[in-house]
Amino acid sequence: MVAVNEVVDLSNEGDIAVITINSPPVNALSAKVRAGLAQAAQKAFADDSAKAVVLICAGRTFIAGADIAEFGKPMTGPTFAEVFSILEAAPKPLIAAIHGTALGGGLETTLVCNYRVAVPSAKVGLPEVNIGIIPGAGGTQRLPRLVGVPMALEMITSGAHVGAKQALEAGLIDELVEEGKLRDGALAFARKAIVENLPLKKVRDLKAQVDASVFAEFRKVNAKKFRGLTAPEAAIKAVEAAVSLPFDEGLALEEKMFLELLTGEQAAALRYAFFAQREAGKIPDVPADTPTRPIKRVGIVGAGTMGGGIAMNFLNAGLPVTIVETKQEFLDRGVGVIRANYERSAKGGRMTLDDVEKRMGLLTPTLNLEDLADADLVIEAVFENIDVKTELFGKIDKIAKYGAILASNTSYLDLDAMAAVTQRPQDFIGLHFFSPANVMKLLEIVRSDRTAKDVVATAMSLAKTIGKVAVLVGVAPGFVGNRMLAARAKEADALVLEGAMPWQVDKVLYDFGMAMGHFAMWDLAGLDLGWDAAASKSSTIREILVEGGRRGQKTGAGFYDYDEHRNPAPSPVTEQIIREFRAKRGITPREISDEEIFERTIYPMINEGAKILEEGKAIRASDIDVVWLNGYGWPAYRGGPMHYANTVGLQKIVDRLKDYEARLGDRFKPAALLEKLAKDGKTFADL
Ligand code: 3H9
Numbered sequence: 001m002v003a004v005n006e007v008v009d010l011s012n013e014g015d016i017a018v019i020t021i022n023s024p025p026v027n028a029l030s031a032k033v034r035a036g037l038a039q040a041a042q043k044a045f046a047d048d049s050a051k052a053v054v055l056i057c058a059g060r061t062f063i064a065g066a067d068i069a070e071f072g073k074p075m076t077g078p079t080f081a082e083v084f085s086i087l088e089a090a091p092k093p094l095i096a097a098i099h100g101t102a103l104g105g106g107l108e109t110t111l112v113c114n115y116r117v118a119v120p121s122a123k124v125g126l127p128e129v130n131i132g133i134i135p136g137a138g139g140t141q142r143l144p145r146l147v148g149v150p151m152a153l154e155m156i157t158s159g160a161h162v163g164a165k166q167a168l169e170a171g172l173i174d175e176l177v178e179e180g181k182l183r184d185g186a187l188a189f190a191r192k193a194i195v196e197n198l199p200l201k202k203v204r205d206l207k208a209q210v211d212a213s214v215f216a217e218f219r220k221v222n223a224k225k226f227r228g229l230t231a232p233e234a235a236i237k238a239v240e241a242a243v244s245l246p247f248d249e250g251l252a253l254e255e256k257m258f259l260e261l262l263t264g265e266q267a268a269a270l271r272y273a274f275f276a277q278r279e280a281g282k283i284p285d286v287p288a289d290t291p292t293r294p295i296k297r298v299g300i301v302g303a304g305t306m307g308g309g310i311a312m313n314f315l316n317a318g319l320p321v322t323i324v325e326t327k328q329e330f331l332d333r334g335v336g337v338i339r340a341n342y343e344r345s346a347k348g349g350r351m352t353l354d355d356v357e358k359r360m361g362l363l364t365p366t367l368n369l370e371d372l373a374d375a376d377l378v379i380e381a382v383f384e385n386i387d388v389k390t391e392l393f394g395k396i397d398k399i400a401k402y403g404a405i406l407a408s409n410t411s412y413l414d415l416d417a418m419a420a421v422t423q424r425p426q427d428f429i430g431l432h433f434f435s436p437a438n439v440m441k442l443l444e445i446v447r448s449d450r451t452a453k454d455v456v457a458t459a460m461s462l463a464k465t466i467g468k469v470a471v472l473v474g475v476a477p478g479f480v481g482n483r484m485l486a487a488r489a490k491e492a493d494a495l496v497l498e499g500a501m502p503w504q505v506d507k508v509l510y511d512f513g514m515a516m517g518h519f520a521m522w523d524l525a526g527l528d529l530g531w532d533a534a535a536s537k538s539s540t541i542r543e544i545l546v547e548g549g550r551r552g553q554k555t556g557a558g559f560y561d562y563d564e565h566r567n568p569a570p571s572p573v574t575e576q577i578i579r580e581f582r583a584k585r586g587i588t589p590r591e592i593s594d595e596e597i598f599e600r601t602i603y604p605m606i607n608e609g610a611k612i613l614e615e616g617k618a619i620r621a622s623d624i625d626v627v628w629l630n631g632y633g634w635p636a637y638r639g640g641p642m643h644y645a646n647t648v649g650l651q652k653i654v655d656r657l658k659d660y661e662a663r664l665g666d667r668f669k670p671a672a673l674l675e676k677l678a679k680d681g682k683t684f685a686d687l
Helices: 031-046 080-088 105-111 127-131 139-147 149-158 164-169 182-195 213-222 231-244 247-262 265-279 305-316 328-347 353-361 369-374 386-399 415-420 453-465 481-498 502-512 518-525 541-547 572-584 594-614 621-631 641-648 650-664 672-679
Strands: 002-005 008-013 016-021 052-057 094-098 101-103 115-118 123-125 298-301 321-324 363-366 377-380 405-408 428-433 442-447 469-474 560-562 568-570
Touching (some): 002 031, 008 031, 016 031, 016 182, 094 105, 094 182, 101 105, 115 164, 123 164, 127 149, 127 231, 127 265, 139 149, 139 231, 149 213, 231 247, 247 265, 265 621, 298 369, 305 321, 321 328, 328 363, 369 386, 386 415, 405 415, 405 453, 428 453, 442 453, 453 469, 481 502, 481 572, 481 594, 481 621, 502 594, 541 572, 641 650, 650 672
Parallel strands (some): 094 115, 298 377, 377 405, 405 428
Antiparallel strands (some): 428 442, 560 568
């Protein structure tokens, strides 16, 4: 074996040359990899004893794409185009051997090879849209030529990974080889290519054909999904070019659009979000090699919406769950909902009926708290009441085995108070799931001063097992997400009192890119969340709505009126309630500008985020962004509230907050940290 450079090797297996890329963690196409690959290919092509060439990767995956860390910096080393033109001119069969994921520039590399083989577990995709760009190394031109326009459009605009079997059916992969035997399989394919004198197929020579109406229809169907995003439309245009223009012209258009997007704000924000999410998994005082506790069985107390949703996460991951309720009917209902959810998935083709039974078989419903004795982790998901929870933890503490982790799913109650009633505060942690818990990606892991490091490490690792994006936060009312949401809620409510209608507030937030407006979100969550009928005294608009049976989407009416498809419409009833409410309080409504709505709902959130950082309740500003991106529908292309603040300029935010402070009071007072950063000309990224 000859090392071409630090990351690329070239070896010969008889009459087959093998180029191996070994650039951990994911063999990204950094300048070094590109240089090594170009050199190795040139050597292999010039070597007359080699009759075919295999391109394979060491480690966990094939090339996962361009090196995203290089974006936004000056380009060094050979360009993609230079490397690809060398590969594409291979004078002998060039075969890509895929395992793990061939993504972005990685898949594009395979498309300039003559053939592609893969193990069944491999996945391929062009996920560039997720970081605000389009494939920039020919993916938009070659993929439609190979698999057809509809599949290419879907893959490039969604960024979704496609499994090897599906890729084989689509002609994207030529042959599947035995799992774990990629090298042998690829060598066998190369030998076949030599013996059978297989042609040097070039994807660029194929033709992409489709009726033009396909594009119009695709745009229409996906309009809502692509709202606010610039990359998907560019991707569609590029695929259109694959059909309408000669190959090289299409390639030039792709490159032009790629470069425009790459230097844009959306790409910067999405790249930031990509790295922020990975950074969130790193806890400064809990190194990656901290031992974790084995979690082989999970206990959940409460089979309501939350408890049931939480249980599904573990069942999906193959972990047995014991779920406890106080009454048989609650237990039956909870288990019934879990089963119904799974059966719906089976009906929709997302799992088989066998999968449903497998998951249900892992669930042990019980009325007996004592059955939690063998659980390694017990999560409480009962009614949000501190007395109920502390009493429960007192009991669980006596039942759970030594070393078991005790967790609360509370969204705002005092975790320290709960931990204090147990004999093991070091084993106590908050696991704040978001509703619906089986769907929402975010998990706030709440650490108290006494939580042991291995408990933190176990929770972080468990989050990965169940496919959640975990963010470690400190104990404070509402933790990170709900605390900032409360800051927004205060202003949204005040704005309605002062003269705005809920739909005006919502439109501003929706147009900014939020998944939904503030009041629409309440309607979805249920206005009766945390509502106490006995204590309800028509003291807020929400109380009046709930008292009148308007509990949100589930009752067909809340702030909005809903039709049978749950489409919202501004409600004359709500409007009347608001007008009367203002009148009773002697408030004369005024015209409120969209700009004021925007600043008063968004800037206090940023201010609250700064306070969270000041108090050390989040490790880093980007963690706060990860919370908002994954749990609250903040538009990813705006990077999260703290990143967005950096793009606006912290001084401007301080100035606007001070204006509102003078007009409306103390609640707008800028956080000391925010003021200091602004004064020093810094951003949250400098912390
Ligand atoms: C592109 O290709 C453009 C081209 O069309 C044209 C150019 C002209 N670059 O996610 P993980 C790091 S755009 C740099 O935790 P997993 C990551 O930061 C690219 N670094 O592992 C992390 O580092 P650390 C298109 C990257 O097993 C470590 O690898 N490709 C890249 O859960 C492990 O990552 C993509 O968008 C990268 N491309 O998932 C693919 N990828 O340990 C993006 C990863 O220091 N990547 N890192 O925190 C992924 O989707 C996942 O990382 C992958 C592995 C599925 C590969």
